[in-house]
Amino acid sequence: MFDHSPAPLPALPGVGYKPQHYSAIIADAAPVGWLEIHAENYMGDGGRPLAQLRHLSERFPISVHGVGLSIGGEAALDRDHLARLKHLLGWLSPASFSEHLAWSTHDSAFLNDLLPLPYTRATLDRVCAHVDQVQETLGRRMLLENPSSYLAFAASEMSETDFLRAVAARTGCGLLLDVNNVFVSATNLGTSPQAYIDAFACDAVGEIHLGGHEADADEAGRPLLIDSHGRAVADPVWALLAYTLARSGPRPVLIEWDNDVPDWPVLAAEAGRAADALALVRS
Amino acid sequence: MRQAGFVAALLDPAQAVPQGIQNPDGSPAQKRFDVYRNNVAVGLSDALEVAFPVLRNLLGDAFFRAMAGVYLRRFPPSSPLMMHYGAQMPAFLRRFAPVAHLPYLPDVALVEIALRAAYHAADAAPIDATALAAIAPDALMGTRMRLAPAVQVIASSHPLHAIWRRAADPAAPQPGVAPEAILITRPQFDPVVHPLAPAAARATQALAEGRTLGEALAEGGDALDLGALLSLLLSQRAIIALT
Known part of the structure; x- marks a missing residue:
């Protein structure tokens, strides 16, 4: 149905693009094979952001990652925002477009955070309708990302993995598997991250995310991990990546580092670890 | 859970955590909901710091941060384009009594x-x-x-x-x-x-x-x-x- 999409992301390491790394990337991006941008940062009319993006897109496959669509919102999708996305994807023709299983807008207030959803039939119907609308408007397949969870909803009727599998099956969308989110959620909710991967619709995975998290505790002293994207990927998350790749096969793997962003060599070294993990499943 | 109630409790720490939000053992969540409260407040406050570095210099870090907390609850972003967040800051400052002595x-x-x-x-x-x-x-x-x-x-x-x-x-x-x-x-x-x-x-x-x-x-x-x-x-x- 969306077979005119451009070439997909390569099964190589990528990084979340930060403007301070522009010169380093142009000089030598190895081992990074592709870049991901946040769609909303490139919705201005011109200037340096768009000039850099145009130049980078001539050299690297680009993944556009939206953080503002509020696909899980109770309200209708923001048509103006969808139109802006369509414009960006139109001129950029990126290798991939992804968004989150979350909501962020209510009553026209955008809260700039990825807020959680109860996994009910009503939520499933709403999310599927919104994913359908996004894919029809943009004329391409999208990837939907699993969230990091800090709490549970009494109202939930199904597991997150069943929920995402159903969205993929009903809408034809792909999935973005954030392995750090899996680890954070499983730790916070007292479940097994490996069991989550085992239950995940790995066939639908078009991209994998990795990022750093912070450790805290709830009022009863139970571990509470916060998905901060502010440090290196934790060792157990690297182990979970290996576990995941052994099941999914090679996939594009992104390092997300959005806060306290390090110098390029540190980020490139993280991408190098992802390259090693990918090499292991190719051998 | 209705999202309206979730948002109201997010932006007002004095409100109770919405019903039906749980810890892994099924008890009502408190600190886990506070993660979202903190993420929203810190995220918007950081965005205002990036947007208004000169105001922050003039007012000092601690005062700016406290003022940002008032602003973000009164004027949360009205669009996902964070590059435009803070458009009501001039009007807010004109009416915000603690800075009335700094009319510029x-x-x-x-x-x-x-x-x-x-x-x-x-x-x-x-x-x-x-x-x-x-x-x-x-x-x-x-x-x-x-x-x-x-x-x-x-x-x-x-x-x-x-x-x-x-x-x-x-x-x-x-x-x-x-x-x-x-x-x-x-x-x-x-x-x-x-x-x-x-x-x-x-x-x-x-x-x-x-x-x-x-x-x-x-x-x-x-x-x-x-x-x-x-x-x-x-x-x-x-x-x-x-x-």
């Missing part, structure tokens, strides 16, 4: 908003510097010019540029009392802030509105140095068409 703050906020707008404004090729000189003298006063989309004038009843400079550099001269405007240009990618006398500010506004050079000259009055203004605009690649 709203104008400083206007400059910071204009700088972000200039950074993201559409690209436009400037006219050749010789194009203006090529106009016949008797046609010059009837000429209109299109200014680049990044160009902005912030008029002020305060010595705005001197206040701006001193906020960035405490060693800069103490601001006087004479009103002074700010002109923002973007020769390539980085916006530049220039001082502009009130007469030149009025003339630039007239040009930006599509009025002729003659009308701009009249708007500026005797105090205007039109030649200096035009050479500033030309050197800043601020003029994109002559008509």
